[in-house]
Amino acid sequence: MAADSGEMRKRTFVVTRFDPDKDEAPRTVTYDVACRPDWKVLDALNHIKDEIDPTLSHRWSCRMAVCGSCGMNVNGEPKLTCKTALSDYGDVVEVAPLANFPIVRDLVIEMDGFMEKFQSVKPWVIVAKEKAAEQGTYSQTPEELAAYKQFSMCINCMLCYAACPVVAKEPHFLGPAAIALGHRYNMDSRDEGAAERNEVFRGEGSVFHCSYANECSEVCPKGVDPAAAVNQAKLLAVVDWAGSFVVERKR
Amino acid sequence: MKTLLLRLEPVIWLLFGAGIMVGTMLLPGYLLTVGLGAPLGLLPEGALGYERAHAIASNPIGRLVLLGIIALPLWKGAHHLRALFADWLGHGPDGLIGSLLYAVAAVGSLLGIYAVLTL
Amino acid sequence: MARPSHPQAMTPHRPGSTRTAAPQVPDDFWTRRRMLTYLLFDATGLPYMLVGLLALRVAFALGRGPEAWARLMQDFSHPLYVAFHVLALIAAVFVGVRFFRLFPKAQPPRIGPAKPPPGLLIHAGLYAAWLGLTLVLLIVLGGLWP
Numbered sequence: 437m438a439a440d441s442g443e444m445r446k447r448t449f450v451v452t453r454f455d456p457d458k459d460e461a462p463r464t465v466t467y468d469v470a471c472r473p474d475w476k477v478l479d480a481l482n483h484i485k486d487e488i489d490p491t492l493s494h495r496w497s498c499r500m501a502v503c504g505s506c507g508m509n510v511n512g513e514p515k516l517t518c519k520t521a522l523s524d525y526g527d528v529v530e531v532a533p534l535a536n537f538p539i540v541r542d543l544v545i546e547m548d549g550f551m552e553k554f555q556s557v558k559p560w561v562i563v564a565k566e567k568a569a570e571q572g573t574y575s576q577t578p579e580e581l582a583a584y585k586q587f588s589m590c591i592n593c594m595l596c597y598a599a600c601p602v603v604a605k606e607p608h609f610l611g612p613a614a615i616a617l618g619h620r621y622n623m624d625s626r627d628e629g630a631a632e633r634n635e636v637f638r639g640e641g642s643v644f645h646c647s648y649a650n651e652c653s654e655v656c657p658k659g660v661d662p663a664a665a666v667n668q669a670k671l672l673a674v675v676d677w678a679g680s681f682v683v684e685r686k687r
Numbered sequence: 688m689k690t691l692l693l694r695l696e697p698v699i700w701l702l703f704g705a706g707i708m709v710g711t712m713l714l715p716g717y718l719l720t721v722g723l724g725a726p727l728g729l730l731p732e733g734a735l736g737y738e739r740a741h742a743i744a745s746n747p748i749g750r751l752v753l754l755g756i757i758a759l760p761l762w763k764g765a766h767h768l769r770a771l772f773a774d775w776l777g778h779g780p781d782g783l784i785g786s787l788l789y790a791v792a793a794v795g796s797l798l799g800i801y802a803v804l805t806l
Numbered sequence: 807m808a809r810p811s812h813p814q815a816m817t818p819h820r821p822g823s824t825r826t827a828a829p830q831v832p833d834d835f836w837t838r839r840r841m842l843t844y845l846l847f848d849a850t851g852l853p854y855m856l857v858g859l860l861a862l863r864v865a866f867a868l869g870r871g872p873e874a875w876a877r878l879m880q881d882f883s884h885p886l887y888v889a890f891h892v893l894a895l896i897a898a899v900f901v902g903v904r905f906f907r908l909f910p911k912a913q914p915p916r917i918g919p920a921k922p923p924p925g926l927l928i929h930a931g932l933y934a935a936w937l938g939l940t941l942v943l944l945i946v947l948g949g950l951w952p
Contacts, residue, residue, distance in 0.1 A: 452807075456825040464807060512832035532808060535835065537816045538826035546826050548818035583915035597816060601841065604831055606778040607814040623915055644696040645778075647770035648908060649844040667912035674697040675917055706854075707905055712936045714857065714898035716943025721864060722857075722891035724948060726882035734949025735879075737872040743946060744868050752943075753865055761858035763901075767851030774836075774845065777812060795858055802865035 444470045447522065449480060451492065452532040453542050462539060464530075465489070477510055477517040477531065481543075494543040501657055504593030507534050508543050514598035514655045535598040550594055553610045557618030557636055562629025580625040587620035587665050589658045596652035596662050602645050610641035612652035612662035619665040622672060634676040643669045688782035692789075699766065699789060706763030709755060717756050741806065750803040757799035761792040808832055847904055850897040857894050906932040 447469055454462040467484050478496055485492045494517075496506040501519040508517050509532040511525065522529065537545035567574065596612035597603045603611050610618075618637065622630040637643045646666045653663040692699070725735035733739055743749045765788035772784045808830040815829040835841065867874040881887060909932065910925035922928065945951050 450807075454827050456827070459827075462808070462827050462830070509832055512834050512838065530807070532830075532832065535808075535831045536811045536829050538829055540822065540824060540826055546816070546818065546822055548820070548822065549816035552818055601774050601836075601844070604811040604815060604829075604835070605773060606781075607812050607817065608778075611816075638693075638696065640693070642693060642696060644700055647767075647774070647844075647848065648912075649841070650908065651840065651844070654840060661911065663908075664911040667908075668914040670700060671912065672914055672917065674701060677697045707901065708909075710854065711898050711902045711905065712939045713943065715895060715936075716940040716947065717861075718857070718891050718895045718898065719940075719944060720947035722882065722894070723888065726879045727888065728883075731949040735947060737868075737875040739949070740875065741868050744865070753861065757858050757861040757865060759858070760854040760861075764851035764853075764855030764858065767848045768855065769851075771845065771848040771851065774848070791855070792858075795862060799858075799862055799865065802862060802869060806865065806869045 443473055445473065445522075446527075447471050447480070447525070448528045449484065450528065450530045451481075451484070451543070452539075453492070454533075454539050455491075456541060462533075471522050473523060475522045477508075477515070477520045477522060477529065478506055480522060480529070481517060481531065492543075493541050502591060504591035507593045507595050507598065508532065509535050509598060514595035516593060516595070516657050519657060534594060536600070536603045537594070537597070547594070550592070550597065550611070550614070553614040553641065554592070554617065556641065557610065557614050557621075557633055558629060559614075559617045559621060561621060561624060561627045562632065563626065564628055574626045576625055583625070584620045584623035587616045587623070587660055587662075590617055590620075590660050590662075591658055593657065595655045595657065599651040599655040601649050601651065602647060606645050608640045608642075609645040610636075610643065612646075612656075612666060613660075614641075615643055615646075615669055616660055616662040616665035619669045619672075622669070630672070631676060631680075634673045637669055637673045638677060643673055646670070688786050692782055692785050699762075702762040702792075703766035706759040706761070706766070710759030710763050713752065713756050714760065744803070745806050750806065754799050754803045757802070758792075758796040761795045762789075765789050765792040809835070847901065850901050853890070853894040853897045854901075856890070902936060906936070 449467045449469055450464050451467060452462050453459070453465045467488055469480050469483055469488070471480055478499065481492070481494050485494070494506070494508070496518060497503040498505070499518045501516050506517045507514060509515070510517065510520055511530050514534060517531070531543065533539050533543045534545050537547070537549065540546050590613055592613060594613065600612055602609050615637065618633045621627045622633055643666055648663060648667055650663045653661045656662060720730065720735060724730045744753050769781070769785045769788050773781050776784070811829040811831050813828055817829070836845070863878065867878040882891070906929060910928040913922040913928065915921065
């Protein structure tokens, strides 16, 4: 399946279109594109917008899988379109907006639902008293860094939300990325806010909604393994819950 | 019902965890002998005849293991079936369905305690 | 092409300024092989619960006496019960393999000062315990000892 040497190939793209001013519901439009052998799905979408149909709307930015903007469902699977080679696909490629999100227009989804869940886990270092500047910076050993580094690799691309069967059915569930990022701070040695986050983890958006389908980790483009984070968070939330009966909580 | 379940989640999850871990480890040995070997006459004479079976089960460890095989799969099963129903029917009926399934597991566990104590 | 998710899936509390279309999943979302494997994993909950309830019957039969036990063994020899117990065995092995693969990853890097052993060690340990317990049960219940 290596890229051919210089052979163009015609592929048919079945793209979801939706104009809130004109369309009752999303529909699909078919575009035939002569694709270069080294193209990614994003290249084809940009070609469609530039040369065939300028009304197509889609998100993208860095073209190198670090910004998390270009997440879409390609042939039913959540992908970063800048990273998804057309040579992996056949004659027909279906491009749809990211699953499980309200659709704003064409391939663009409403992100605010994720931002709300994300902010609710307080994704920042919480300390009771900030160190004074004269005391210097916070130091961490390589081991302390290793405890959370994997989970800090999340680029908020939301592919995991598009893959999760619980997100599809339970609107309150915090979801893989939000929990993984909250867990990232709980595992950060500089942080003192685990008790607060664990209350959020046991609240309405409960980490316990997760049934370890592991779909999120299968689609994550950065190897974050959010499923591991969520299930680690369950154990820590239980430990925190048990501890709250023993130790008086200071707020 | 949903809020009650939410508050009990940590306990339920611990029971489920024990269930899937220890329950799964105990099942193959139990199923191969009690479930299949003995009924099909594949075991040596008297291996699980009433006298020996009762003697093994009456042993304190035997009672514990038997209780484990009753209770642990019930909690694992209840939790997973709840997830399956949630994937199928959504989280609307989850409070009711979850409560029913855990009630079966709880009643089964209590009956199991009674059964192994009165062997 | 697509079927609806929950109508409020990932919907913000404060809606945006334009009308949005309802969240959707691909037609094959629930029937893709990986998803079916996971749904099967959850579905093993049924044989597990039935095994537990049947084990309850085992315990009661032992408490009632030799005739009850003989009747139970007679019932268990019936093809339907045999098929069920074989199914339950397959389910237990399927659950074990999947769960033991995922369990090491679900251990936090630390709980307070405590750190878990390396993932590979946990994985091997789980299989060792599984094999050990199975052998013990086969030996004891199988009539080899005592």
